[in-house]
Amino acid sequence: MTISLFPLFTLRGFKEKSPGYSIRKSLILVILSLALITGGARAQGKVIKAIEIEGNKNISQKRILKVVETKVEDEYSLSALSEDLKRIYGLGFFSDVKIDTSPFQEGIKVKFIVEERFLVGKITFEGNKKIRKGTLLEEMGLKVGEVYSEKKVGEAKEQILSLYKEKRYYQAEVQEEVKIDKEEGKVNITFNIKEGPKLKVEKIELLGNKVFSDRKIRRMMKTKKRKFDRKVLQEDLERIIAPYKTKGYLLARIVDHKIKYKKKKIFITILIEEGPQIKMGSLAISGNELFTDEEIEKETVLKEGMVFNELQFDRDLFQVHALYYNKGYAFARVEPTKKIDEKEERIDISLDITEGSLAYIGKIEITGNEKTKDYVIRRELAIGKGEVFNYKKILRSQEKLYNLGYFKRLDIEGEEGVKIDTYPGKEPDIINLVFDVKEKKTGTLNLGAGYSSVDGVMGQVSVSEINLFGRGYQASATVEFGGRRQNYSLRFTNPWLFNTPTYFSTGVWQKTRVRDSYDIERRGGDITLGHPITDFTKWYLNYKGEKVRVYKVEDDAPFDISREEGKKFLSSLTPSLVRDTRDYIFDPSKGSYNSLSIETAGGPLGGDFDFLKYRLDSRWYFKTFWKFVLALRLRAGYVEEFDDSTYVPIFERFYVGGADTVRGWKYADIGPKATNGDPIGGVKMVVTNLEWRFPIYRRLKGVLFVDGGNTWARGSNLDGEDFEGGYGAGIRFHTPMGLLRFDYGKPIDPPADVSPSQFYFSIGQSF
Secondary structure (H helix, E strand, C coil), X not given: CEECCHHHHHCCCCCCCCCCCCCCCHHHHHHHHHHHHHHHHHHCCCEEEEEEEECXXXXXXXXXXXXXXXXXXXXXXHHHHHHHHHHHHHCCCEEEEEEEEEEECCEEEXXXXXXXXXXXXXXXXXXXXXXXXXXXXXXXXXXXXXECCHHXXXXXXXXXXXXXXXXXXXXXXXXXXXXEECCCCEEEEEEEEECCCCCEEXXXXXXXXXXXXXXXXXXXXXXXXXXXXXXXXXXXXXXXXXXXXXXXXXXXXXXXXXXXXXXXXXXXXXXXXXXXXXXXXXXXXXXXXXXXXXXXXXXXXXXXXXXXXXXXXXXXXXXXXXXXXXXXXXCCEEEEEEEEECCCCEEEEEEEEECCCCCEEEEEEEECCCCCCHHHXXXXXXXXXXXXXXXXXXXXXXXXXXXXXXXCCHHHHCXXXXXXXXXXXXXXXXXXXXXXXXXXXXXXXXXEEEEECCCEEEEEEEEEEEEECCCCEEEEEEEEEEXXXXXXXXXXXXXXXXXXXXXXXXXXEXXXXXXXXCEEEEEEEEXXXXXXXXXXXXXEXXXXXXXXXXXXXXCCCCHHHHCCCEEEEEEEEEEEEEEECCCCCCCCCCEEEEEEEEEEECXXXXXXXXXXXXXXXXXXXXXXXXXXXXXXXXXXXXXXXXXXXXXXXXXXXXXXXXXXXCCCCCCCXXXXXXXXXXXXXXXXXXXXXXXXXXEEECCEEEEEEEEEEEEECCCCCCCHHHXXXXXXXXXXXXXXXXXXXXXXXXXXXXXXXXXXXXXXXXXXXCC
């Protein structure tokens, strides 16, 4: 008895529909189903004595039987054979599969009858001279021996044409010729190619444009002299019109475009109709109860009489949505209606608002994290389950996750690292949140060598991990060595001590520096605790103990230096207040960082020196246009001795000049000097920095900078005329070991004995 199981499986999508195929009538399905059940009932309980394959030509029996789990001597099972049939069909080589059962040696013989799909046989090319057969076969995606389909042949044809377009054969034509060999079960394909001449775009003529110059429009286009594609040209026509919409030319359009071929050249003519410049008219608002018309209009930049900017209007529309989203009305909808009066050259806008009801946060899911523990991510979120939906808090959560440094970031890594998605909860007022993260490498091992304008040839070996064990711990060990310095340091940080937002950090170090008149070695350690006051404001308390040794003091060294010779001990406590609103702490584009600290050394803390050191550090970041960022910094400091101390030690004074203060000058070249010209530092300090940062290519950025500042001895008045300045340019390159900084600076109006320029190499952003 032969029964096709396909009437049962067709409804589940297993039967491949051929042209003209129609679903069998219900009566036939019922009869076949009954026959299958009856046949199965007769065979039930019997043993399978043989399994055969019939109808296969190109696919071996061995390959088919490999997916059949039913074996000889198994008891007959209708459900097991049904699964075997699915698996055979799932191989993709067959258009139909049937099962035939018959008595055999006091048992059952099972025969799978297959109807093979045609396979690709020979693939040949005719007329190809400029592109080799091997290249065509490799790139076209169609392979000998795979299942034939018209779709794959069409895709192969398009790929061949694409290859010719890359080589500027824009008039190439490809026709496929298909021959079916039914006996072999194969399809032989020939691609007939007419290559045509190699072409280039000779001229793009623009007509009717007055608002934008020919040059500016051509720069908008991706169609270039050596790159032509009709699809790209069609997209270019849209690109040309888009900037008109930002200048008020809402009716601008491409009237016509023509492509002409002359010998081996392409001539393109584009006719533009710019239309009148449209200005903003009235704004009518309806449906709003939560906010007044005035409150909504306050969120919009476009006002009556202004040139209408389509891009700005979209931003305004988003801001109106955000007004509702930030109050929890996530279901609010703002539908704009535009009415253009061409005669009056104005556009009137109506906003129809559907406010909806309050939305609440349901589940918060974390996905994509393989190393980082869920709780490390959750503790950074500014919004929690059960809270009223708040768009601003959700964005702040994303910002805080980026600032951990564990996840990829779009404008640096090329892809979004923290994606936010939402989906409805079980209740109509519930919205579930999903934070999908893409982790990046957080551990680094650096072996490097370089040249510093301060330290000469230097090397570095460091190992660090900012997400130790996926728990957010930070640990680092660094060794730096060079002709004028040797540094060793260890540090461990836990930003969430005892699972509370209490910051804890401790470190030890030994730093040796060679100065012009002396050497100095500092060995010490510190402990820092901190805690947030608000989301953006934190307090910190740092204790530092340090042994300082000044040695190899030259005989003619000035008194300020010679009196420091020997070993001293410093013990200090520094409370500080920090407010940080930067969007991305590793490379900010907006926000600010402000820090105020007072370091108390000596007194009840012990040590050989008593002094108070006040520091102010204020940094501000502004987006100017596109991705250009203006960065400003002001630093000020004052240090004074108290109790038994009669002076501030030279190694605790302020020094200005060099890569981290005023570029264009050598380290400590600005400020008080001894009679022999050695810098001795000041007790008052002011430094200003201005940088204009801009992208160059992917991880590479450029910088233009102007710096100014000075440091003053006790008794000197702060005078703007004493300010020394420098200016220059630099590049920033993001690498796995951190940001590499190269700057070239020139001093402004320097004395005759000051070098006319300085080159700096450093690691890490300047500020």
